[in-house]
């Protein structure tokens with residue numbers, strides 16, 4: 001009997017879900033999820049060399065064709081990107097902080113809104129008048145060919161390999177965004193009623209070497225197939241534009257980093273209209289880009305908009321209406337964030353003194369500091385049209401809030417001096433990560449920073465501190481999450497959470513995503529592996545690849561683990577710099593004690609400190625901190641007869657050596673010598689240390 005190959009397994013798997021999806025029992029949301037899951041699965045399989053590139057390309061093609069009926073459905077009720085869903089999402093983004101808030105809008109009643117119906121009709125009329133045979137010829141001449149799929153006009157862009165055949169979404173544009181080809185979501189088409197791509201293409205320069213160059217530097221898209229270079233090099237951005245609403249996948253992983261190449265883009269598109277209404281800054285929190293005007297629409301600017309008299313998408317209208325109501329909405333300020341308190345997702349932690357949470361969506365009451373922290377259309381402070389970052393649109397607002405609230409770290413800054421010892425790791429990190437993040441203009445090409453590093457070693461040796469310090473010293477936003485909370489607390493949602501996390505990080509770049517216990521996320525696959533864990537892992541690797549291949553994304557993933565041996569090969573390969581963070585040596589232990597005691601009333605002399613250091617051999621940094629804490633309680637315990645409620649601080653005696661002696665009786669090293677051997681061995685095999 002013939003053994004089924006990977007491709008046959010995937011095909012039969014696909015067929016099953018295809019029938020499920022077309023059965024009519026799934027909601028559009030479920031279909032979208034299903035579609036996304038399948039695409040991820042292929043990506044992962046290909047990235048892990050389980051299937052060949054040809055096979056993957058074949059599967060993608062099949063998917064695009066077979067799912068076209070759903071993805072590109074003209075039917076506003078059944079299409080994946082149906083119009084009402086988009087409006088609904090938009091409306092939901094207006095949700096304020098109250099958990100009890102419920103939008104009165106539903107998919108059904110949005111369709112019944114008169115203004116929606118009018119705009120749909122207008123759009124349909126407009127759409128049908130836009131794509132002419134002449135336009136199609138122009139496109140074909142430019143290497144863009146109409147796809148064979150029925151229904152909406154779609155375009156495929158030829159890859160150099162001739163294999164990556166991508167539909168450029170529908171031939172309709174809403175917000176004049178770039179079509180980020182090279183991502184599965186690019187297959188999706190729009191139901192929105194907008195100008196045709198052909199209109200836009202007419203105004204673009206003909207494809208040329210320089211165009212391709214510009215496209216590559218300006219817009220980095222996540223490749224279809226993991227991180228394989230061949231794919232990324234074969235991907236080209238189409239000259240057309242795509243409704244941002246259709247980028248449900250690309251919004252999250254195929255985001256161009258606009259901030260760095262604004263000049264080039266302007267030159268490329270010949271954008272002279274600084275006041276264009278179509279502005280884009282996908283790194284809106286950076287002051288340098290906040291006033292940037294970038295017509296990503298292939299020259300579609302205010303003038304062009306006005307060439308369509310009276311036309312406005314429902315989304316645009318919704319924004320205008322809402323913004324009229326809240327003209328005086330205060331703008332939010334960018335949040336600079338570093339951690340001082342170790343956090344794990346959803347642990348109900350306080351944000352600390354620096355941690356005032358500022359939601360990423362504008363508040364409606366106008367009383368609090370609300371606003372779009374991540375705004376796609378950075379129009380400057382005075383501009384009332386400040387929608388939420390397009391990339392966040394397909395992310396559940398609650399998740400965004402949770403990430404900003406719980407995962408984004410707002411603690412006090414951490415300096416290199418706060419981390420005792422680990423000199424080699426610190427020097428390496430400064431060189432390969434911090435400097436490149438500070439000076440991306442110098443650290444280009446081979447000098448470019450890695451997108452993922454791994455800190456491994458015994459618990460309590462300062463891995464989290466290092467993560468925070470990287471963020472702090474490179475001026476990056478720090479996101480800290482425990483991988484185990486992703487797999488345990490977010491059962492069924494972990495995958496979405498990973499996607500949301502990277503999306504928010506992209507909006508907040510430069511960003512450092514610190515993932516503690518990364519082994520639980522990236523452990524080697526086994527028979528007993530749970531489906532949801534596998535999906536989270538796949539999503540994580542895809543996102544990591546996205547960050548890796550998009551050279552302009554300034555996102556660094558720092559994984560930390562006490563069990564490096566459990567990380568699977570594919571993940572290990574992606575975390576290119578693996579640094580051992582060992583137990584502190586004598587000098588580092590002394591530094592910790594001296595530093596902590598310098599803040600206390602203490603009577604230790606040099607000799608006593610040396611004794612403490614010698615006696616604490618084998619202690620981790622956390623053990624040393626615990627030892628000092630314990631010792632610091634000694635003077636209080638010796639107060640015995642006095643009433644703690646009435647004594648004054650100066651009645652508490654200084655911390656003395658005898659307190660440390662007592663502390664040594666209760667605080668023991670937390671790391672066994674057997675464990676240490678494991679780390680040493682792994683370091684010699686896979687570590688990047690000396």
Ligand SMILES: Nc1ncnc2c1ncn2[C@@H]1O[C@H](COP(=O)(O)OP(=O)(O)OP(=O)(O)O)[C@@H](O)[C@H]1O
Nearest residue numbers: 418419420458459460461462463464465621622625
């Ligand atoms: N090298 C160090 N220098 C100064 N303090 C340290 C050092 N290592 C650990 N500490 C202290 O221990 C605490 C815990 O450290 P941290 O959370 O960074 O360790 P970790 O390696 O991430 O631990 P785990 O693997 O358990 O997550 C720190 O807040 C700090 O007080």
